[in-house]
Amino acid sequence: MSERTIVRSGEGVPATTAGTLPVRVRSRWTRILLSRDAVMFYALIAVVVYAYTQVPYFASTQTVGFLLLDVIPILLIAMPMALVIITGEIDLSVASTVGLTSAVMGVLFQAGVPIGVVLVLCLLLGTVLGAVNGFLVTALGLPSLAVTIGTLALYRGFALVVIGDNAVANFPQELTRFSTSKLGDTGIPVVMLLVLAVALVFGVLLHFTPFGRALVALGFNKEAAAFVGIRVGRAKFWLFVSTGLVSSLAGIFWTLRYSSARSDNATGIELAVIAAVLLGGVSIFGGTGSIPGVIIGVLLIGTINYTLRLARFSDVVLSIVTGALLIASVVAPSIAEWARGRLHARRTARLELQRAAAQ
Amino acid sequence: MTTPTLADDIPVLELHHASKAFGAVVALSDGTIEILPGEIHALVGENGAGKSTLIKVLAGVHRPDSGDFRLDGKPVSFGTPADSKAAGISVIYQEPTLFPDLTVAENIYIGRQPRGRGGLISRSTMRAEATKLFATLGVPIDPERIAAGLSIADQQIIEIAKAISLDARVLIMDEPTAALSGVEVERLFGVARSLRDRGAGILFISHRFDEVFGLSDRITVMRDGAFIATHTTGSVTVDAIVREMVGRDISALFPKEEAVIGDPVLSVRGLGRAGVFSDISFDVRAGEIVGLAGLVGAGRTEVARAIFGIDRYDAGSVEVNGVPLRPHDPQSAITAGLGLVPEDRRKQGLVMELSVTRNATLTLRTALARFGLISGAREHALGEDWSRRLQVKTASPDLPVATLSGGNQQKVVLAKWLATDPQVLIVDEPTRGIDIGTKAEVHRLISDLAGRGIAVLMISSELPEVLGMADRILVMREGRLTATIDRTDATAERVMFAATETLESTP
Known part of the structure; x- marks a missing residue:
């Protein structure tokens, strides 16, 4: 591994630089x-x-199947969530969007609407729910934390209004069976292909498109982004729309997998999603993050949880582990930064003073 | 250099030959000032002459590297602003810093509230004391009202009341009148005079010569971080002061190549924004460098931001090659061929965490994409190309721009706009905080651009830069264009007169 340290003031640059x-x-x-x-x-x-x-x-194809099925909704929602957090915002309403989608799906299907139409309406619903968040955050300039705490409660409330305490379970068997079917005898769910496609879309969007470049820039520095013509509000609006849409997709999967449309489906998974995204290296302060990192983060948390459950630890332990990992992932970069800072402390302090004086 | 006119009194505050450097940058090389008890002393100088650094040394914010600092003839050394305050020096900054949710009286006595029975704060004593203070100052402010919503003028009076209650013997005011209306200025001056008559020494910074001459007993001029002279106000003219403020050799450093000047490219007509600037009209032609001069706060940056679409404007229009720009939309300005190198490089010009390449290509992100996808190779090639063309000194274009020096950072900002092949480039303080060598490079670059037919609007607070580079100089004062001066007629004095308020009163 080659490594060299370059002090450029020794390279003929004036010492006053x-x-x-x-x-x-x-x-x-x-x-x-x-x-x-x-x-x-x-x-x-x-x-x-x-x-x-x-x-x-643990060592069985069944493990692979159950682990991945558990992880799919989180993995799906983590993709747009990563982009939202990279721009310095957050969306806490995703689990409620899953719940409301599930409730609406059950009610519509029971009312005799053809399942194809139901699915399209559900995706449309998610888009609208996301657009509401996006509108409140970007057009009215409200903080996304407050807005989505509000819609977290609101959307879950709507779900209860829509379906009450009932559950709808009689979805077409070919669909429910499809949702848990595996690729041959690998144990990998077929739906995983769809999830990978979603991940690919968001990965390409973030890492290989002008829009992605704009997101990263505005995540680090909104003002500088505006100075190169990036339409900050518009970009954020579409991200909220995308979390809504993908959350409703997760809601459809959730409903089919458990063959049960209920108002309390997926309660609380927004925390798992955010924990996985942060563990995956996305900075809660915006700017930093990658889609491969987030995928690994989701798989890591999923695997740890599944392993603990197999080893018969209680849910309390699971929740403690998730919480600790979340804190660790937020604190770790700061500690690393601090350590690096100590190394260059004296030099940097001097340079900062020079910069301050130069302005 | 003239020595200070020494009076017979022992100065209440004196500072001799103080220096302060931040790393390699010398902000103050010879800070010298004497304030007598019972005098009002004005401190004048161009932007960047070292006035603020001098005040911060007096206030205990900066500890000078060398120099002799005395109060009442005895040497002192302040480590913190609290030391300075305890010694009887009160500083009032341009923007007062009151706690908006506390009452006026609470603000005055913050941290040292009068105690009553049982060690609790006695609100009645506090109120009575504050009322007495305002009575001596002759201003009707209710001590019980909440500070939020008070005018800047009232807030300054409250800061002064606070200074008096601290028995301040030296009161320092940094551009106190910048945000005040005529009546408020008069009231502030009334208060200042009554303090002087009670024996306090007052130092104030102002860019307005009518105020300097109307209020002060003596005037000290600074330039390039150094003391130039102290004059008794009655025995000196505005002309002499201005000459001392700007007097330096300005010919050699800033070469503007002769360029063929073409048709107007950027046309601004009647641009206005309530309370910020109004009725701004000018053209910039192809190949022309137009300098926009004026004091800090005259509204130059605000005009640039409005033209580029960062801020909204209420009146007027901006055209590029005869096509009106959509207001408040930087992207359409960029598409029309406009570029803006903003004033604050680190906050507005660059994303410090991103690499040189990413920053240099940020303006081109759409053009870089083929079938919607950005190719890393093309991005790199472009980044390297521009780094080389502008000779950006960096170990690798993949490093964050934060690791570059100020001058090289500015080159990256220029690179990202040059990469868009602009027709109009607005540069706001292009060489602020840049070492002298790189500064010359930046000047050569800008001159080069004009030579290639780009219309350049250059905002600069450095007179020599404006005089050396610009074909034409527009001067702004308090939100209005006050003068247009051709290169051949431009002198530092003329620009300074137009930038301050003495244009009409001088022959």
Whole structure:
């Protein structure tokens, strides 16, 4: 691994040049192998290997199936959520959108609406619910935390109004069976292909399109983004619409998988989604994050939870572990930053002063 | 250099040859001032002359690297603003810092409230004391009202009342009148005079010569971080002061190449925004550099932001090549061929966390995409190309721009606009905080652009830069265009007169 330290003030740059930091330039491969995503991947492999060898019953194709089925709704919603958090916003209403979609799906189907029409209406509903969040945040300039706490309660309330305490269960068998069917005898659910397609769309959007470049820029610095003509409000609006749409997709899957449309479906999974996104390396302060990282984050939390359940730990432990991982993932970058900061503290302090004076 | 005119009194405050450097940047090289008890002393100088640094040294915000600082003839050294305050120096900044939710009286006595029975705060004593203070100042402010909603003028009076209650012997005011109306200025001056008559020493910074000459007993001029002279107000003219403020050699540094000047590209007509600027009309032609001069706060940056579509405007229009721009839409301005290098490089010009390449190509993100997808290779090639063309010094274009020096950061900002092949480039303080070598490079670049037929509007607070670079100079004062001066007629004095309020009163 090649690594060299370059202090550029020694390269013929005038000594008065303020702000020249000693910079560590690493080779491409070193950077990739030491990146946060890579480290998360090693952690995931470690957990899987440990569970495979140490936890009874983990080593089976059934494990793969159940683990992935459990993880699918979270993985789906984590994709748009990652983009929302990268722009410095948050959407807490996703689980309620799942619940409301599920309730509406049950009621419409029971009323005799053809299932194809029901599915389209459900996706439309999700889009509208997301657009409401987006409108309140971008057009009225309200903080997304407050707005989506509000719609979290509101949408769940609507779900109760729509379906009450009832449950609808008699969905067409071919659909419910499809939702849990596996690819041959690999144990991988067929629906996983759809999820991968969604992940691909969001991954390409974030990493390979002008829109993605704009999102990252505005996540780090809204003002500078506006100065290069990025329409900050518009970008955020469409992201909220996308979380609504994908959440309703997750709602359809949830309803079919458990063959049950209820108002309290998916209660509380917004926390699992956000925990996974942050664990996956998305910064809660905006700007930083990658889709591969988020996928690994979701799989890591899913695997740990599944393993603990197999080992017969109670739900309380699961929730403690999820919470601790969430805190750790938010705190870890700060600790790393602090450690790095200490290394260059004296030099940086001097440069900051120079910059301050120069302005 | 003239030495300070020493009076017989012992100065209540004196600072001699104080210096303050931040790293390699020297903000103050010879800070010298003497304030006598019972005098009003004005401090004048161009933007960046070191006035604010000097005040911060007096206020204990900065500890000087060297120099002799005395109060009543005895050497002192302040480590914190609290030390300075305890020694009897009160500083009132341009924007007062009151607690908006507390009452006027609570603000005055914050942290040292009078105690009554049982050690509890005695609101009645506090109210009575505050009422007495305002009576001595002769201003009717209700001590019981909440500070929020008070005018800046009233807030300043409250800061002064606070200073008096602290038995301040030296009162320092940093551009106190910048945000005040005529009546309010008169009232503030009344208060200042009555304080002087009670023996306090008052130092105030102002850019308005009518105020400086109307109020002060003595005037100290600073330039380039150094003391130039102290004059008795009666024995000096505005002309002399202005000459001392700007007097330096401005010929050599800033070469503007002769360029063929073509048709108007940018036309601004009757642009106005309530309370900020009004009736701004001008053209910038192809190949022309138009300098926009004026004091900080004259509204120059606000005009640029409105033209580019960052801010809304209430009146007027902006046209590029005869086609009106959509207001409040930077993207349409960019499409029409406009670029803006903003005033604050670190907050507005760059995304500090992103790489040199990403920053340089941020304006081109749509053009970079083929079938909607950005190719990393093309992005890199473009980033490297522009870094090379502008000679950005960086170990790798993949490094965050935060690791670059100020001058190289500014080159990246320029690169991202040059990459869009603009027809009009607005540069706002293009060389602020840049070392001298890179500064010359930036000047050469801008001159080069004009040579290639780009219309350049350059906002700058550095007179030599404006005089050296611009084909034509527009001067703004308090939100209005006050003068248009051709290159051949432009002198530092003329620009300064137009930028301050003395244009009419000088021959």
